[in-house]
Amino acid sequence: GAGVSQSPSNKVTEKGKDVELRCDPISGHTALYWYRQRLGQGLEFLIYFQGNSAPDKSGLPSDRFSAERTGESVSTLTIQRTQQEDSAVYLCASSPGQPNQPQHFGDGTRLSIL
Amino acid sequence: AQTVTQSQPEMSVQEAETVTLSCTYDTSENNYYLFWYKQPPSRQMILVIRQEAYKQQNATENRFSVNFQKAAKSFSLKISDSQLGDTAMYFCAFMSYNAGNMLTFGGGTRLMVKP
Numbered sequence: 001g002a003g004v005s006q007s008p009s010n011k012v013t014e015k016g017k018d019v020e021l022r023c024d025p026i027s028g029h030t031a032l033y034w035y036r037q038r039l040g041q042g043l044e045f046l047i048y049f050q051g052n053s054a055p056d057k058s059g060l061p062s063d064r065f066s067a068e069r070t071g072e073s074v075s076t077l078t079i080q081r082t083q084q085e086d087s088a089v090y091l092c093a094s095s096p097g098q099p100n101q102p103q104h105f106g107d108g109t110r111l112s113i114l
Numbered sequence: 115a116q117t118v119t120q121s122q123p124e125m126s127v128q129e130a131e132t133v134t135l136s137c138t139y140d141t142s143e144n145n146y147y148l149f150w151y152k153q154p155p156s157r158q159m160i161l162v163i164r165q166e167a168y169k170q171q172n173a174t175e176n177r178f179s180v181n182f183q184k185a186a187k188s189f190s191l192k193i194s195d196s197q198l199g200d201t202a203m204y205f206c207a208f209m210s211y212n213a214g215n216m217l218t219f220g221g222g223t224r225l226m227v228k229p
Contacts, residue, residue, distance in 0.1 A: 033216055042118075042205055042219035043159075056216065089157060095215065100166065102149065103217060105159035 002026075004106035006092050012112045015084060021077045021109045025094030032075050033093040033103060034067060043091060049075060050097060079111075087113045116141045116208050120220035127196045128228050134181075135191045135223050137206030145211035148182065148189045153222075154202040162204070165189065196227045 005024040013019055025032050031050055035043040045059040049069040060066070064082075069075040079086055089110050093103035118139045127133035139148070150162040165173045165182050172180050177197075181190045193200055206220040 031215060035217075035219075040222075042120075042221045043217070045216045045218065048216050059216075091157075091159065093159070093217075097215075100147070102161045102164060103215075104161075105151075108157045110157075 004092055004094050004104055006090075006106035006109050008109055009107065010110045010112075012114065013082060014114050016081055018078065018080045019082055019111065021079075021090050021092075021111070023075045023077070023092030023094075023106060025073065025075070025092070026104055027073075028096070029094035029104075030072060030097040031095045031103075032069060033095075034075070034077050035091045035093065036061075037089045037091060037108070039088070046077070046090075082111075082113045084113045087111060116143075116146075116210065116218045118206055118208050118218050118220035120204075120206055120223050122223045123221070124224045124226070126226040126228055127193075129198060130195055132192060132194045133196055133225065135193075135204055135206075135225065137189045137191070137220055139187050139189065139206070139208050139218075139220075141187070141208065141210070143210055143212070147209045147211070148180075149207040149209065149217065150178070150180070150189075150191045151205045151207060151219075152200075152202045153205060159205070163191065193225075198227050198229060201225060201227045 033048045034046040064080045067077045089108040091108040093105045095103045148165045152160045163175045177194045203222045207217040
């Protein structure tokens with residue numbers, strides 16, 4: 001596709017429910033990143049994929065958070081037993097994977113936990 | 115671990131004037147990249163400008179330029195001839211050359227361009 005696509009754009013759910021957020025990277029980009037942006041703050045790194053493997057999961061805030069990537073394409077970020085502090089915008093980015101190549105961001109999913 | 119600090123939560127500038135946004139960072143690495151991203155209300159992060167640490171020459175992109183001071187670990191963004199469309203959040207970001215290429219972001223500066 002032309003850019004990084006994320007769905008849904010907005011998600012409202014009740015505390016305790018599980019949610020899945022989807023990211024479609026730019027075709028051919030081998031690297032994929034997930035970030036979280038709380039209201040009025042900068043982006044926090046969550047996890048990144050090189051191909052289908054995740055060398056660095058250090059940013060995942062708890063074991064309720066997990067992510068996978070298949071076919072070196074689509075990635076899903078899953079949050080189990082959501083809590084109110086999980087409310088944020090979740091941004092996905094992709095890049096060709098070389099250090100000198102910038103990351104291209106999607107529009108994010110705004111997650112609201114009631 | 116790297117940290118990025120933006121000490122100006124909010125700034126404003128009159129249309130057509132020049133404004134400088136500050137950014138400092140902390141790292142023990144010698145090879146890295148620095149970026150400025152713009153985030154308008156639409157939420158999308160838009161790359162404004164980037165700088166390779168090994169280059170002494172400051173990067174320039176049209177009305178946007180940086181003042182990169184490696185020894186001081188400072189990376190400020192200058193916007194010349196400010197336009198109303200420049201109103202947005204601006205984030206400074208650091209990327210290590212060797213650590214998986216994830217970005218470490220500062221807390222952001224909200225820039226308002228006034229007519």
